[in-house]
Every structure is written in structure tokens, then in C-alpha cells.
Amino acid sequence: MKTQKRFVTILALMLATTGVFAQVDHLGPNVKFPEHPRILMLKGEEAAIKKNIDGDKTWNKLHLAIINESDNIIALEPIKRIQIGRRLLDKSREALRRLFMLSYAYRMTQQQKYLDRAEKEMLAISAFTDWNPTHFLDVAEMTMAVSIGYDWLFNGLSANSRATIREAILKKGIEPSLDSKYNSWLKAEHNWNQVCNAGMTYGAMAIYEDQPQLSKQIINRAIETIVLAMKDYGPDGAYPEGYGYWGYGTSFNVMFNSAIEKAFGKDFGLNSQPGFLKTAGFMENMTGSTGKPFNYSDAGSEGGLHPAMFWFANKIKDPSVLWVERQRLMNEDSKRHVRDRLLPAIMLWGGGMSIDKITPPKSTVWVAQGKNPVALMRTSWTDTNGIYVAMKGGSVSVNHAHMDVGSFIMDANGVRWAMDFGSQEYESLESRGIQLFGRTQDAQRWTVFRLTNLVHNTLTFNGQHQRVTGHAAITSSSNKPAFMNAVTDMSAVYQGSVAKSVRGVGIVDQKYVVVRDEVETLPSETTLRWTMLTPAEVKITGANTAELTKNGKKLLLKVQEPATVTMKTWSTDPPHDYDAPNPGTTLVGFEVKLPSNAKTAISVALIPEGNEKQTIAPIQPLEKWGGK
Template sequence: MNKTLFLLATCLLLCLGMHSVAQTFDYSRVESHPRLLMKQGEEQDIRKSLEGNPEMQRVYNQIVGEADRLMIKPTLTYKKEGRRLLAVSREALKRIFDLSFVYRMTGEDKYRLRAEQEIVSVCSFDDWNPSHFLDVGEMTMAVAIGYDWLYDRLSPETKKLAREAILQKGFAPSNDEQYNWFLKAENNWNQVCNTGLVYGALALLESDSKVATGIIERAMSSVPLSMKVYAPDGNYPEGYNYWGYGTSFNAMLIAALESALGSDGGLCATEGFMPSARFMQYMAGTTGLAFNFSDARETTQSFPAMFWYASKLNDPSLLWNEKIFLTRGDTHFTAEEERFLPIILIYGSHFNMEEVTPPVSKIWVGHGKVPVALIRTGWNEGEGFYVGIKGGTASANHAHMDAGSFVFEALGVRWAQDLGMQEYYSLEKENVRLWNSNQDGQRWDVFRYNNFVHNTLTVNGEKHQVKGTVPILATYTKDAKLGASLDMTSLFGDDLKKATREVALIKEQYLQVTDRVQAAGKPASVRWTMVTSATPKQIDAHTMELTKEGKKLHLVLDSPSSASFSVIDNVPSHSYDAPNPGSVRIIFDADLKAGQKETLKVRFVPVTR
């Protein structure tokens, strides 16, 4: 018996075992094709929503334009980048999703035929790269959508090829222990891989019911492991971009289960999952930049999953950032957004974007593994203040040594920033052991990843303790004081006896960062750091003037009186590090005697005259 047949047999036996126990769903109630996300006849609702809704029309035009551009492009080929086929899988998902959607909206056969060509191409690959199973997850989802949405119009040969590919290249390797570690993971791999496999299973429920129901039931046992990270309030520990990845797939999993089987099996009731949409809304500042802690980029983007959340919760205010994004004339969708654009129209069809209003609260606070406090006093671009504050731990998935850090915006400018992630391939190709996050792991030698280049404290020139964790001690929710205080003590081992940080917007006039530290039984040198892309000018030892985009801000060191500001560059020390042009660090050092207590206090004062 060859390996493929063996894996298929294993898959069948496993799923037969699952099938014999109590099931989450009544599979006899499965909808007919098309059943994933958009059922037959729902196209009409979308067509109607385009009338007098320019934001929706713009998204539709984008999808149609992309489908038209694909007419002259060659079909996808098997091409890995390093150990990943992921770029090909993502492009397949975008192409098949877009082409199938435009066919269903227009009825024009050219789009169906082009989608079928892509399905044939990717299903003819030898494999979908199971050693990096995200590639399999996204590819299985791509083929499943095309198979389901075009079911009645695909040639028998293509349907057979797609079915066999889902079974052999999707399901079979998911039962191989060298590939399926994601089933026990608590991160985005679990969400993405299970979602893709469930899409395949929902597509094949008639032809391969036992195997398909086994895949679905296995996912229903596995996915809650990754969803528990949203508890208790909805903040996602992996940060901005990975919320867009893991949560988007999780939302699409729920949406597909509901459309195909009439139930989500209780997934929406998972603590923190539905409130997570509000967390994500507050992760974007008024400058159009994200609070990019951990492995995240500073650039904001549209999240099609927000339209599903708004529809599910019947809360159009969740779409305020999306509305701004869709109405900006200079907006271009990223590759990540593009592959999910039909979701905006499927779940945004009953919203009139002109009637979308902003949230009411000025602060959002979430506890959990990576607690955050997010302050936004204005919801129009460049209006008011924005402050993002985080605690947490470097042991979280995709984390940096950035516990205690913050970002700050005023006058439409980001003054305190996070350099964000370095793209993985740029490090992996240099053989950097990026995923070794032990205390002495090479991950923490990457310039952007350790605490030396984050808006936090460093003691005695040491890296933060990887297993240290920083909780929120208190939050301040009145207009006179908006912010949070954090207990940072565990980051510093035996170098400090106590360390707390308070980051608060005072009377909506200035930001104040107050650190209260106490040395342990030996002297300690405490460094305060802030990263900025503004141009610094030292007024005196305790005052730094920052200038950016024609705006000014004064950084005022109130205490200790013995300390003074200085500026250091962000030129990295390793050849594999990414450059950081246009940014510097503003620092000061406070030297403590054994047992000494000290308060470090800095004000960020916008110059408005």
C-alpha cells in the first residue's frame, strides 16, 4: 500500500470512529450546493445593496477588475519560497474566490471557465506542501469554494480531480503526526488549518460523508483550543496582523458552518470571541497606523471579517474604521485583504455605510495573556489622541520583548512608535533561529525583537525575562485620566524588587508616563527608552523637542532630576537585521543604589500654539 492510500485509510478509520460518537451537527440538514457562505439566490441581495452604496460598489468593482485581469494571466504553478508554498495557496484562494464570486454575480461563463482552470492547475500539484500546513489549509479552502460554488457547472473530470485532491492532499496529511501538530495548537495555525479542512469537508458532505463529518467533528474538538486565547475580553495575544489572519479564518469557519448546517456548534459563545471585534477596532490609531506590538506591521488594513462581526452582532458601529478605509481615495487593498473581499459584500450587503457611526467609549481594556488598554479620543482621521498600552509576556506566540510598551499619537502624528516585525523570510534565509524563544534563544538577538528597542524599561542592560508576565493593575476611565497601570516586576528577575508603570492621558491635554522602581539588594541601572521617527532637538537636559510633519511635541523629563535625555541611533548590530531609517531612540538612565526607590516621570506635551 502506498503512502497516499495508507493515509486515506487512516483518515477513514479515524473519521469512522468519530462518526460513531455523539455529533455536534445534524448532517441530514445540510444545504444543497452552493452552501458555503452565500447560498443560491443571495446574489440578488448583494446586487441590490450596490445601488446607492458607493463603498460597496467600489469593492465590487475591485473584485470584477481583478477577475478580468486574471483572464490573461497564466495559471498558478508550484513554487515554494524557502519552506513555504503559502504565497501560491493564498493567490489560489484569491483567484478562485474572486472568479467564482463574479460568475455568480454576472452569470458570465468566462469567469467560471477561468476559475475551473485554476482549480485544475492547483489540484494537479503533487502535494500542497504539508510540511508547512498553513499552505494546505488555504489551498483546501480555495478548492472547496470553487467546488461548492460552481458545483453544477464544473465538468465531471474537474469535480473528480478536485474531490480527490481535497481527500489526498488536504485530509490525508492532516492525519499524519509529522504534519498535524496544529490540532493541539493554541495559535492561528489551528484556526487556519482547521478552517480550510472544514471547508473541504462541507464541500464533500454528499460524496464522502463519513470522512467529511469526521474532519468537521475533529475540528470542533480542536478549534476551541485556539479560541480560548480571546478570554476574557477579546484581545488577541498575537497582535494586529495575526488577528486579521487567525480571527478572519475563525469567523469564516463559523460562517460556513452556519450557512451549510444552520449552526455554529456553539463556537460563537466562546468567551471573548465576539467582543474581539471591538478590540481590533481600537487597535487602529487616528493616523491610519496600527498598534503594532509583537509580529505586526504598522500599516492598517481593512478586515473583511469585521463585516461578518457587524452582521452577526447587528452593530454597524464596528464598521467605522472600515468605512474610512473604503472611502479614502488613495486606499489600495493588500494581498491579504484581496483574497477575502467577497466577504465584505456577502455580509455588508444590508448596511448603508452612510449610516455607520463611530463607537462611543474613549477607552477599551482587555485582560488575559497579553492585556492592553487602548485609548482613542477622536474617530476622524488625525483627530484627538491615541494611546496603545500593553502588558503581557515574551512567551506568547509571536511576541517581542515589548511588555510595558506604548504608542502615542497627537496632532495627527505618531510620536512614540514600535518598529514592528521583521519579515520572516529575510531572517530564515540567513539561518537565523527565529523561533527559538528560550531565554538565550537567537530570536532575542534580532534588533527589533528585544526590549532594547521598544518603548519600555531595561535594567542593567539585560534582556527581559521571557517567562515574565505583566498584568494590568488598574485602569483609568474618566476624561480627567484615561489609561492604565502595569506591574512590570517579573521582567527583571532579581535586578529590581518592584517596578510599576502608569501610562495615562491627563485631561486630554498631554500623556504622562510614570515608572516607580525599587532596586533589589544591589545597585541597578534603569534605562527608559522611546522609539520615534520624529526629529529630536534637545532644548535642555530635561526637555526634548520633537518635530514631524510640521507639528511639534515637547518631551519633558520631570524626574529624576539627576537624569538627562540623550539620543541614540537605530542602526542594527547584525547583518541579518532590517534597517530602520529615519528612526531614533530617546533614552535616559537612572542609577539606583541597593534598595533605593525612584520615580521616573515623563510628559508628552503637544505644542498647539
């Protein structure tokens, strides 16, 4: 009777979901699943990984790091259900890290200790009251974690353990995804869609033989709806949510695509979604010559290894997109990488690739349109002292966006001179009652110090915020070595403040950077504020110059026009007690009064040490920039 009642409940939920999303049978009526293990790495595929490990010292070092970390995990107590604010996510992520590593270690060594410890972890997680469906990312990652362990260790688990874990995957993972209270992510065009569909699909694949009808529906649903988020890669591969969330949304999208292809032998057209395979170029070019990322939107200031890049490199048959990953693998301590919960996947996707033979990309300029278009430029891939400049256009209304349209960052001589604060930890704000994810002009999000144009490397007019409506495209660009550059029209983002605002950023003769703004005012006097956030010490050296010093290196900031400005600095001490502190940073720039109905050009040169005596040519009008 209990089983029958459950079946009726599941059927009702399935029908409710199917009513919202027309179910297309992508898998077909005669779908066949491989036997366990069937997720990502089939039975016997360990041999290819072992061959790769034996033939490459870098791969061997990474493999041993995973094994050593698995040994460390054995000594840890199982995860407890301790929720922080509205999230259980840190526990779900740690579960995925532990179970992926332990399962990998067992499959590669067949040592019982790894299976026993993974079994203990899965039983503890299965005993949780729930996996926190009100914040469904928590459920998705927990389901993926337990599903990998269940599938990869299936033949070594006891019958009782299998039953307990299988029940948890069904009741605490998959079934809540059928409830409209929890599955709004099915309509999302951002990382929630990618992560949640991936997690539910792993659950469905894990328990398919016990729930064939439900599992098939879940997988079909995922294939049907994940494309909503994948459309955001079009047309050129720029991921709107930036560096940090590329590492989240895209990595889980790849986990999904890879598992689907492995199980069914085809990708159902997912890999051919516009811009998706091009996004490897986006991610590679987002890292500057200092090794730090262009961390616009809600992203951290430090970069990291991305296993998904190896999947892309194999798909597009271009190992050069792994140049940044190569540097991380060869030069960074492997212990840093074991904090990545998806790290074992790199061993599957990196097969046959010799790390030390990866060569740098040929192009030093990467430009892409999209919801948040970017222009990423550098003088060299191999010189850590080279110049790197990145600029973004886009929209304030994109998921996780800041008011940073027109903002840029700059590296030179091994120093990040123009920086971005990036994100503030969400719980530190939500615990103080801040409604963080509103997108309206008056949303409480825009009271957070780090998020507005006032502290980004862009313009502010009359002290006003950028508009949440409007979009700034990249209107022209050039990859010519003598003047790599890009231009974005920001006028729509400053609607009501000025009639026109267009910005260009470029690298001149591989020597220095120029930033030019062309502004047309409305029938009223306008105060323009030009700011650049820097971690350097700032010394005002003249009416139109400032000297920046960091790590014994120097950078000259020189305003070419207008002729009369007064350089100044602003404190980065935040105004609210809920704002994160910003030690060691300064805003440098200037303010200038613009007359009504006027056209004004603002040109700034950023000159690295060693090029101070360089003759700074007059900066041309933006209409003369561009040209391939």
C-alpha cells in the same frame, strides 16, 4: 482494488487521529448538507448582495473593484509551484485571492469567462505534486481556495474537472491533515489551529457527497479543536498575537464559523466562547488617530480593511464597531483592498448595512485582560489630530510576542510619535539560519534586533532582556475624560533585575500624555534605561527635554522626575547583517543610576505642539491612578 486500498488507508488515518482526539459527533447522525453551492453563500443568495450594491454607492464601488480585479486575473498565468524556503504560502494565498474573486464574479454576473479562468487555475493547482504539508498553513489556504471554487462553480464545471479537483482536495488537502507528522496544529492555541481547521472544513464541505464519513469526521474534529485557539480571546476579547495575526487567525475563525452556521443553521456554541464576540472592540480600538495600528508583536506598521469586522457587527448588532472600516472604505482607493484574499466575504457579511450611516463608538477607552492585556485610549474618534495612546502588558512567551511588555505607542496632530518596528519578514531571517520561533530565554529569536526591549518603548535594567517567564496584568484603569489611564505591573517580567516595576500611561485633560514608572531596586545599584522609538527628528534641548519634529509638527518630551537625568539618543542601525535596516528612526530617552534597595519614580510628559505652555501638574503616584 485501488479504490479499496485507498479506503483502507483513509480509514487507518482516521482511526489514528480519532485515537488522539475523542470524536464527538457534533453534527449528529442525521446531518443534511445543502446542495452546491453550500459554502458561505447558498444558491439564490446573490440577490440580497445585488440589492445591497444597488442601494449603496460604497458597496457598488467595492463590488466593481472585485469585478475589475477578476478581469485582471483572467490575463494572468496560472500559479506555479515555486516554494520559498520552507513555505509555499504566498502561492496558496494568491490562489485563494484569485479563486474567491473569480468565483464571486461568476456568481454575480454569470459571465463564462470567470468560470473558465477559475477552472484553469484549479486544474493547475490540482496538478501540483503536493500543497506542502510540512508547512500546513500552505495546505489549509490552498484547500480553502480550491474548495470555494469547486463549490461555487460546481454546476458549471465539466465532469472531468470536478473529478480532478475533488481528488486534489482529498489527496493533497484533507488526507495529510490525518497524518500526525503534519497535524500538530490540532493542539495549538494560536492562529495555526484556526487557519488549518477552517481550510480542512472547507475541503470537507466541498466534497461531502463523495466522502461523507471522512467529511463528517473532519468537521466534527474542527468543531472540537478550534475552541483551543478561541479560548485565547477570553476574558475580554484581546487577541494575544496582536493586530497582524488578528487579521489572520480571527478572519479564518470567522470564515469557519460563518460557513458552519450557513450549512447547518447553528454555531455549535462557538460564538459564545468567552471574549470571542468582544474582540471586535479590540480590533477597532487598535487603530490610532493616524490610521496606523498598534503593531506590537509580529505585525506590520500599516493597517488595512478587515472583512471579518462586518460579521462581528452583524452578530453583536453594533455598527459602530465598523467606524475604522467605514473610513477605509470611503476614503481609500478600492484598488488597495483587492489585495485582500478574503475581500469577497465582505459582500456577504455586510448585507443591509449602509456605510455612510455608521456612527463612531461612544467610548474612547478600551481595556482588556488576557495573555497580552491592552489599554487603548483616545481623545476623539473623528479628529485625526487627536491624541491616541495604547499600552500593553502581557508575556514574552505568547506566540509571536516580542520583548515589549509595558511598551506604548502615541499619535497626536496626525503624527505617530512613539512607534513600534513590528515584525521582520520571516524568510529574510530563516534563510540566514535563524531559528525564529524559539521561546526560551536563550532562544536565537532574541538576537534579532527588532524583537527585544532594547528597542521598544519600555524599560531595560542593566542592559538585560525581559524574562520570557512572568506576566504583566493591567492592574487598574480609568475612562474619565480628565485623566484616561491604565497601569500594568511588570515586576515578574523583570525578575532578577529589580524587586518591583510598575508602569502607568495616561492622557491628561485631553492635552498631553504622561508615562510614570515606579521601581524598587534589589540590594545592588541598577542602571535603568528609558527608551522611546520615534520616526521623528530628535533635538536634545536640555538636560531633561527633547524636541521631536515630524511633518512640520512638533512634540516636547519632558522628564519630570527624577530631577537629574541626561537626555540622549541611540542609533537604530542593527548589529547583524541579517537584521532589517531601520532608516528614518531614532531611539530617544535616558539612563539613570538607581541606588540599591531604593524606591524611585520616573515621570515623563509627552506634550503635542499647541500645548507647550500647558501647566504640567505633578504626576501622582500610581496607587492614586485608576478608578472608573
